[in-house]
């Protein structure tokens with residue numbers, strides 16, 4: 001495994017691979033890697049010849065500077081995990097390398113997809129994501145790039161950028177890796193106290209309830225959301241940022257419980273913001 005932090009070095013390695021006709025899989029991350037990230041790596045390894053992981057805590061996607069400062073960093077462990085999982089290159093740039101020009105910044109956005117859900121509470125977040133991902137795509141020239149469906153809105157925003165701007169690559173969505181109680185794995189989970197971790201397990205239990213009530217015939221969207229909100233809030237200290245039912249492609253609010261829906265939530269457990277979602281097929 002090669003660890004590079006300089007763009008020239010990265011481009012030289014990629015040039016060599018490309019001239020040998022190798023396909024490249026790319027998994028962008030912010031580090032503090034866990035089994036969910038490694039699912040992206042494994043998908044990449046089965047679908048492409050070479051796999052690149054980038055580790056970069058991107059400052060432009062943090063609307064809250066405190067969240068940025070507290071973002072866990074664990075580079076030594078990340079590199080071990082990447083090595084163990086057969087990653088070919090880890091790209092580990094610093095902020096100056098990624099943002100040499102801070103005087104004339106560019107802004108990318110897909111308003112229809114990003115002005116609600118996480119975009120509402122985190123203004124500027126998706127602009128930051130699109131900016132860094134577009135740059136990383138140009139630097140790594142991947143055949144395929146792998147994104148977790150846990151960050152479903154991010155997956156859709158990036159897929160739409162690739163489509164709109166004709167980036168020559170495919171986006172692959174990878175299912176969410178979960179802990180044994182169903183909580184989605186997240187780098188932020190390490191910031192939860194034991195008590196908060198218990199509270200967080202309400203999230204997967206809420207999704208189980210959501211499916212159960214649909215199976216039992218619930219079709220009133222307003223009532224359904226109320227049942228789920230009540231379940232999360234009764235006797236718990238959890239705060240709901242949003243709990244929304246949208247269509248899985250354009251992420252617009254659904255009026256009725258029919259067809260395929262995306263149930264997406266963001267909650268605060270203590271100071272930690274957690275997100276999760278499920279695509280649910282509503283039976284006729």
Ligand code: AMP
Pocket residue numbers: 028029030031035036037039040146147148149150151174175176177178184185186187
């Ligand atoms: P992050 O380091 O949080 O920016 O995540 C990097 C990539 O890993 C993103 O595409 C995430 O959606 C994906 N990812 C994070 N957590 C999980 C998980 N539990 N299961 C699958 N993919 C994940």
